[in-house]
Amino acid sequence: MRHVSESERLALAALTRVAEPGEVAMVALVDQLGAEEVVRAIRAGTLPSDKLPAYAARLRAAHPEVDLVHVARRAGRLVCPGDLEWPTQLDDLGAQRPLALWVRGAVDLRQGAVRSVSMVGSRAATGYGEHVAGEMAAVIAERGWTVVSGAAYGIDSAAHRGALAVEGVTVAVLACGVDVAYPRSNAALLERIAAEGAIVSELAPGCSVTRPRFLARNRVIAALTRGTVVVEAAVRSGARTTAKHAVDLGRHLMVVPGPVTSAASAGCHVMLREYAGAAQLVTDGAEVLDLVGSVGDDLALPRRGPETVDDGLDADTRQVKEALPKRRAAPVDRIALKAGLHVPRVLASLAALETAGLAERVGDYWRLARPIDEVSDAARTP
Amino acid sequence: MRHVSESERLALAALTRVAEPGEVAMVALVDQLGAEEVVRAIRAGTLPSDKLPAYAARLRAAHPEVDLVHVARRAGRLVCPGDLEWPTQLDDLGAQRPLALWVRGAVDLRQGAVRSVSMVGSRAATGYGEHVAGEMAAVIAERGWTVVSGAAYGIDSAAHRGALAVEGVTVAVLACGVDVAYPRSNAALLERIAAEGAIVSELAPGCSVTRPRFLARNRVIAALTRGTVVVEAAVRSGARTTAKHAVDLGRHLMVVPGPVTSAASAGCHVMLREYAGAAQLVTDGAEVLDLVGSVGDDLALPRRGPETVDDGLDADTRQVKEALPKRRAAPVDRIALKAGLHVPRVLASLAALETAGLAERVGDYWRLARPIDEVSDAARTP
Numbered sequence: 001m002r003h004v005s006e007s008e009r010l011a012l013a014a015l016t017r018v019a020e021p022g023e024v025a026m027v028a029l030v031d032q033l034g035a036e037e038v039v040r041a042i043r044a045g046t047l048p049s050d051k052l053p054a055y056a057a058r059l060r061a062a063h064p065e066v067d068l069v070h071v072a073r074r075a076g077r078l079v080c081p082g083d084l085e086w087p088t089q090l091d092d093l094g095a096q097r098p099l100a101l102w103v104r105g106a107v108d109l110r111q112g113a114v115r116s117v118s119m120v121g122s123r124a125a126t127g128y129g130e131h132v133a134g135e136m137a138a139v140i141a142e143r144g145w146t147v148v149s150g151a152a153y154g155i156d157s158a159a160h161r162g163a164l165a166v167e168g169v170t171v172a173v174l175a176c177g178v179d180v181a182y183p184r185s186n187a188a189l190l191e192r193i194a195a196e197g198a199i200v201s202e203l204a205p206g207c208s209v210t211r212p213r214f215l216a217r218n219r220v221i222a223a224l225t226r227g228t229v230v231v232e233a234a235v236r237s238g239a240r241t242t243a244k245h246a247v248d249l250g251r252h253l254m255v256v257p258g259p260v261t262s263a264a265s266a267g268c269h270v271m272l273r274e275y276a277g278a279a280q281l282v283t284d285g286a287e288v289l290d291l292v293g294s295v296g297d298d299l300a301l302p303r304r305g306p307e308t309v310d311d312g313l314d315a316d317t318r319q320v321k322e323a324l325p326k327r328r329a330a331p332v333d334r335i336a337l338k339a340g341l342h343v344p345r346v347l348a349s350l351a352a353l354e355t356a357g358l359a360e361r362v363g364d365y366w367r368l369a370r371p372i373d374e375v376s377d378a379a380r381t382p
Numbered sequence: 383m384r385h386v387s388e389s390e391r392l393a394l395a396a397l398t399r400v401a402e403p404g405e406v407a408m409v410a411l412v413d414q415l416g417a418e419e420v421v422r423a424i425r426a427g428t429l430p431s432d433k434l435p436a437y438a439a440r441l442r443a444a445h446p447e448v449d450l451v452h453v454a455r456r457a458g459r460l461v462c463p464g465d466l467e468w469p470t471q472l473d474d475l476g477a478q479r480p481l482a483l484w485v486r487g488a489v490d491l492r493q494g495a496v497r498s499v500s501m502v503g504s505r506a507a508t509g510y511g512e513h514v515a516g517e518m519a520a521v522i523a524e525r526g527w528t529v530v531s532g533a534a535y536g537i538d539s540a541a542h543r544g545a546l547a548v549e550g551v552t553v554a555v556l557a558c559g560v561d562v563a564y565p566r567s568n569a570a571l572l573e574r575i576a577a578e579g580a581i582v583s584e585l586a587p588g589c590s591v592t593r594p595r596f597l598a599r600n601r602v603i604a605a606l607t608r609g610t611v612v613v614e615a616a617v618r619s620g621a622r623t624t625a626k627h628a629v630d631l632g633r634h635l636m637v638v639p640g641p642v643t644s645a646a647s648a649g650c651h652v653m654l655r656e657y658a659g660a661a662q663l664v665t666d667g668a669e670v671l672d673l674v675g676s677v678g679d680d681l682a683l684p685r686r687g688p689e690t691v692d693d694g695l696d697a698d699t700r701q702v703k704e705a706l707p708k709r710r711a712a713p714v715d716r717i718a719l720k721a722g723l724h725v726p727r728v729l730a731s732l733a734a735l736e737t738a739g740l741a742e743r744v745g746d747y748w749r750l751a752r753p754i755d756e757v758s759d760a761a762r763t764p
Contacts, residue, residue, distance in 0.1 A: 020701070020722045053724035061719070128641055210704040212697070257639030257651065259510055260665035269639065272654070272663045281654045281663075283642035315594070319402070322592040337443070340402045342435035 002082035011035035012100040013064035013078050017204035018042065018055050021216035024095035025049060035099075067205050075194065076104035076178060087113045092249050093223050098202035101220075104178045105171075105198030107146075112169050112198060116146035117292055118221045118246075120239045121155025121231035126264045129155055129232035132256055134162035136229065139285025141168020145292075148173060148225050150217065151186055151193065155231045155239075160193055170197040173221050175213040177205040200224075218242040226292040227252030229282065233267030240267055247278045252291045254282040313352070316341055320349035321358060321368070329365030384464035393417035394482040395446035395460050399586035400424065400437050403598035406477035407431060417481075449587050457576065458486035458560060469495045474631050475605050480584035483602075486560045487553075487580030489528075494551050494580060498528035499674055500603045500628075502621045503537025503613035508646045511537055511614035514638055516544035518611065521667025523550020527674075530555060530607050532599065533568055533575065537613045537621075542575055552579040555606065557599040559587040582606075600624040608674040609634030611664065615649030622649055629660045634673045636664040695734070698723055702731035703740055703750070711747030 012035045019026035029038050029047065041047035042055045049055065068078060079085045080100040087110045090097050103109050117140055119133055133155045137147045141163035149156040151172035163170035172193045174182070178201045181187035193199055202220065203213065218238060222228050222245035230253070233239040246253045255272050258265030271279050282288050313321065316339075323339035324330075336346040350366055353359035360369040394417045401408035411420050411431065423429040424437045431437065450460060461467045462482040469492045472479050485491050499522050501515055515537045519529045523545035531538040533554035545552035554575045556564070560583045563569035575581055584602065585595065600620060604610050604627035612635075615621040628635045637654050640647025653661050664670050695703065698721075705721035706712070712720075718728040732748055735741035742751040 018722070023722075050727075051722065051724055054718055054722050057715070057719045058722060128643065132642055210701075212701055212704060256642055257654075257663070259641055260514055260638055261510065266665070269663060269665050272639075273669075276658075276662075280658075281639070281651060283648070283651050287655075319592075319594055322594060333439070336436055337439045340400075340405075340433065340436050340440060342433060345432075 004080045004082045008035050009078055009080055009100075010064045010068070011039045012080050013067055013204070014039055014059060014062045015099050016078075016102065016202060017062040017064070017067070017207070018058045019099065021098065021202045021213055022096055022219065025051075027095045027097060027099060030099060031095075062204070070205055071102060071104065071178065074104050074179060075106065076102060079103050079109055085110050087224055089113070090220070090223050093219060096219060097223075098220060100202070102178045102201050102203070102205065103198055105194045106196060107169055107171070107198045109171070109198055109200065112146045112171055113148070113224050115144065115292075116148050116171070116225040117288060118148040118225040118228045118242070119155065119159035119231060120149060120218075120221065120228060120233075120242045121159075122233050122237055122239065122264050122267075123152050123154040123156075124234070124264065125154030125158065125232050126258075126262060128258060128262070129256075129264055130158040133158040133231040134165070136231070136256075136285040136288060137162030137170070138166045138168070140288060141170065142166045143285075143289055144168075145289065146171055146197070146225075148221055150174070150221060151182075151190055151199075153183060153186070157186060157189060159231075160189060164192055164196060167196070171224070172197070172199045173217055173224065174199060174201040174209075175203070175217040176209045177201060177203050177207040179205045180208060182209050214238055215241055219245045222246040222251060223249055225251065227254055227288070229254040229256065229288055230268055230271065231256045232258060232262075232264040233271070234263060235266045235270055237267045240271065243271055243275070243279070247275060253279045254288055254291060255279050256283065257281055313356075316345055317349040317352050320346050321353055324353075324359055324366060324368045326368050329360070329362035329367040331365055335366060386462045386464045390417050391460055391462055391482075392446045392450070393421045394462050395449055395586070396421055396441060396444045397481050398460075398484065398584060399444040399446070399449070399589070400440045401481065403480065403584045403595055404478055404601065407433075409477045409479060409481060412481060413477075444586070452587055453484060453486065453560065456486050456561060457488065458484060461485050461491055467492050469606055471495070472602070472605050475601060478601060479605075480602060482584070484560045484583050484585070484587065485580055487576045488578060489551055489553070489580045491553070491580055491582065494528045494553060495530070495606050497526065497674075498530050498553070498607040499670055500530040500607040500610045500624070501537065501541035501613060502531060502600075502603065502610060502615075502624045504615050504619055504621065504646050504649075505534050505536040505538075506616070506646065507536030507540065507614050508640075508644060510640060510644070511638075511646055512540040515540035515613040516547070518613070518638075518667040518670060519544030519552070520548045520550070522670060523552065524548045525667075525671055526550075527671065528553055528579070528607075530603055532556070532603060533564075533572060533581075535565060535568070539568060539571060541613075542571060546574055546578060549578075553606070554579070554581045555599055555603050556581060556583040556591075557585070557595040558591045559583060559585050559589040561587045562590060564591050596620055597623055601627045604628040604633060605631055607633065609636055609670070611636045611638065611670055612650055612653065613638045614640060614644075614646040615653070616645060617648045617652055619649045622653065625653055625657070625661070629657060635661045636670055636673060637661050638665065639663055695738075698727055699731040699734050702728050703735055706735075706741060706748060706750045708750050711742070711744035711749040713747055717748060 137159040146169040147163040148171045149159040160170045176182045178199045218241045228246040319339045336343045519541040528551040529545040530553045531541040542552045558564045560581045600623045610628040637650045701721045718725045
């Protein structure tokens with residue numbers, strides 16, 4: 001663990017205002033020269049970058065000491081690579097990694113993100129999508145996993161709320177400053193997330209959202225977590241970029257299907273078709289934890305229908321049971337004819353059925369022990 | 383093509399009443415001795431089978447000449463292996479193949495089944511499932527493909543009706559005699575299927591349904607077609623046995639997802655999870671035809687969202703566009719600061735944006751050429 005000096009932290013704070021998220025050239029320069037030297041070189045006009053004029057202009061407008069104090073008043077700090085709180089899984093992004101992360105909140109980001117799942121989806125979510133996202137997030141959070149999302153309307157909000165509802169931990173990764181309430185009407189939700197979880201951004205305080213920032217933010221959501229769940233996504237949706245990052249990073253990509261008649265699920269179905277090998281269809285929180293959890297831990301139970309009484313019977317005995325009359329009892333040879341079996345085998349089966357309480361003897365005749373509804377969907381138990 | 387003699391046809395007609403569907407031992411005996419010799423051996427009590435007494439009793443009750451005449455009066459016939467009308471793809475079943483098929487209807491079974499898809503699913507279907515099955519069947523039938531199903535309530539009926547609605551060909555494979563209306567309230571539908579398509583069964587006329595017969599019937603549905611589409615299926619459902627047969631036979635297995643909150647789709651989701659490699663998620667008829675159709679034929683168009691104006695722009699120009707004020711125009715250096723780019727690059731991007739009709743010059747100042755709604759779901763076009 002490398003010690004981050006205060007001057008380095010100040011330099012990184014300044015650079016979060018100078019460079020846009022995901023600018024690999026800037027990360028490469030910081031790796032090569034160190035953040036303090038990059039700042040000096042921008043001021044001196046000697047940084048080897050074609051963006052130097054823009055960097056210089058932005059640096060002149062930067063006041064990192066003010067930013068650090070401003071954020072500290074809101075339970076915030078700048079988490080830098082090398083800090084104990086730095087989530088090292090972000091290093092999987094290579095030169096696409098954030099320079100540093102502004103964090104506001106009660107939760108230690110590294111601790112909180114060790115066992116975490118992101119849930120993303122459409123802003124224009126349906127009641128179905130919000131319901132499923134909320135339920136899944138609650139199950140995931142209840143099992144001690146952190147739910148990471150983007151605090152947008154729709155699926156994001158439902159995921160955060162689902163985790164908060166069970167007093168779980170949730171983390172919002174923003175495409176604006178950690179002190180900016182965007183979307184504005186999610187201000188109260190954002191404050192709750194900060195109070196009980198964490199709000200994270202690679203952008204300096206006060207920065208506003210832009211479309212490229214949304215897209216760059218999605219790589220952080222994917223990298224921070226062990227897997228990404230997409231709940232509803234239109235064919236053209238930001239959630240698909242998060243999904244792509246998850247696959248590229250070797251994280252689990254989990255997708256919730258929906259009605260094929262719903263445009264809000266169309267992007268999910270495209271992903272399940274296109275990423276056939278890489279995307280997993282999931283239907284509940286337990287299946288999500290089954291994928292991201294350690295082996296033997298957090299396992300989903302395989303889905304089984306209710307056992308039917310026929311399950312324990314061999315094929316011939318099932319055949320005999322089918323041949324039994326429902327009401328008026330029949331002689332053994334007539335049952336044997338109907339079942340297509342010879343009499344000794346039928347007698348053995350009848351004995352087994354009687355023991356199981358399924359056949360009833362009336363003198364020398366036999367019938368079903370209880371009435372069965374007309375032959376119906378094999379899905380139903382008799 | 384082997385000629386089927388009338389005495390052989392009579393013998394096979396009798397055996398469809400003697401053996402249960404899918405009795406591999408009977409098929410093996412017919413392959414070995416010939417159908418006429420098997421009938422003789424049953425009568426003589428010399429057939430090497432532990433089911434001989436049952437076979438003999440059933441044979442005594444069989445009247446194959448009567449059956450053939452009875453069915454012929456209903457536009458029916460017994461199609462035997464070797465007949466021109468025999469669908470040779472059933473031979474993929476090996477010893478599980480039907481002995482012969484009773485067919486009623488206007489359509490030649492072999493011709494009708496060359497390009498065919500089966501659609502199966504829950505009897506207890508929802509409005510969603512019936513709607514999707516009907517629409518898919520209509521698209522498939524409209525493109526000249528035959529829709530094969532089982533004439534049950536729910537998905538089966540919706541599939542048949544969808545094909546009939548576009549005057550397409552549909553085939554019902556029954557688990558009872560071709561002259562038996564089961565379920566009874568589908569009698570009118572069955573008569574329409576017979577009039578415009580075909581009704582098929584390996585059971586002799588008058589035979590009634592049993593659960594083993596339903597399960598055995600499903601292998602014929604799977605084998606007859608190039609692929610099986612499951613629309614809705616409970617976790618425990620007969621449709622899953624059809625799906626299993628399709629996979630085992632190397633046919634396409636296609637599954638329609640649904641809401642994860644719907645028990646009627648739970649079996650579909652289990653299949654998509656369990657047969658991850660073998661099952662394909664499909665959302666419409668075109669995707670089905672894409673899978674079962676010949677290469678270059680019946681292809682589904684890949685789903686794409688609407689193109690956005692941003693699609694043709696490079697990353698820097700998109701960044702500049704994001705930095706443009708919506709209303710009050712700004713000088714180039716302020717836009718460059720906001721975009722994090724140097725002025726010459728910004729000027730080049732502004733020229734490109736102006737050409738694309740996206741930026742507007744106001745004296746030396748610039749703004750967006752038209753108002754854009756607040757930053758919204760990437761799914762929407764600006």
